[in-house]
Amino acid sequence: MDRARADRARPGATRAWAYGDTEPWDVTRTVTNAITRTVGEGGSPAAGVRLQVDDVEVQETEARTQAAVALLVDTSFSMAMDGRWVPMKRTALALHTLIRSRFRGDALQLVGFGRHAEVMEIEQLTALDARWEKGTNLHHALLLANRHFRKHPNAQPVLLIVTDGEPTSHLEAGGDVFFSYPPHPLTVAHAVRELDTSMRLGAQTTFFRLGEDPGLARFIEQMARRVDGRVVAPELDDLGAAVVGSYLGGRGGRGGGGAAPGSMGDWFGGRGSWVGD
Helix, strand or coil: CCCCEEECCCCCCEEECCCCCCCCECHHHHHHHHHHHHHHCCCCHHHCCCCCHHHCEEECCCCEEEEEEEEEEECCHHHHHCCCHHHHHHHHHHHHHHHHHHCCCCEEEEEEECCCEEEECHHHHHCCCCCCCCCCCHHHHHHHHHHHHHHCCCCEEEEEEEECCCCCEEECCCCCEEECCCCCHHHHHHHHHHHHHHHHCCCEEEEEECCCCHHHHHHHHHHHHHCCCEEEECCHHHHHHHHHHHHHHHCCCCHHHCCCHHHHHHHHCCCCEEECC
16 A cells, blocks of 8 residues: 655645755745845845845645655674675765755654664764674564654655664563574564564565675565565665665655666666566
8 A cells, every 4th residue: 555645736836945956946936035035134125136045945846755764774793794884874874864955854764773773863873883792683673663654654654674684683572682593483473574564554665685695685585575675785885875766766655665676777886786676
């Protein structure tokens, strides 16, 4: 079910210009704003009017869709050990910057998940030191993501998961963390249950698989098929562009949580791949 809310702009509707906007200016409204401001400041329009940034209004020319975005980033031992820590943080910063500058109506939640998961502000995540703890608690991360989606029932849920390992820990009923390697069937079942919940909430889901581990590849491909999601296997240098590209596609409510597969070469710079296409 498509839970996106697309607010089709009324003919002639305008809004204040924001950094990154590419819509055409509404010249009449912009000049009117400048004249009104000049008069309010005690000036005379007859003496000339100077435009200021706050005067500018742009035309609403397309449907505007709000999205509730959850970026889940693996902060487990292996991410630090295999040199994926800095690319992960750069990816989160790139997505945060894009949403804050261009899609300010979207609600972004960043979740780091190692042995347990936690919601993080961008400053906290980018300053996070490598965590040398074992455990990949996808279950807890999905619990937090689904809570975020429920807080924004009128927005299109977009679920982006960056990981290099199968789930090896989950939350138990009392709040304790259960850990097992290799992954315990119960841990996998907990993660699957929460992913199913994301699907019922309407989330467009994309997994970003880091590394070439065959077991991880099989697990993620099965999870993605279960929820009609996508799997992307980018090189580390292209992780940020891959996540941003999938967000831009998923926020529009298109199936599979990503832009058209044929366009991914532009985001990856020719590297990385969609899996299963």
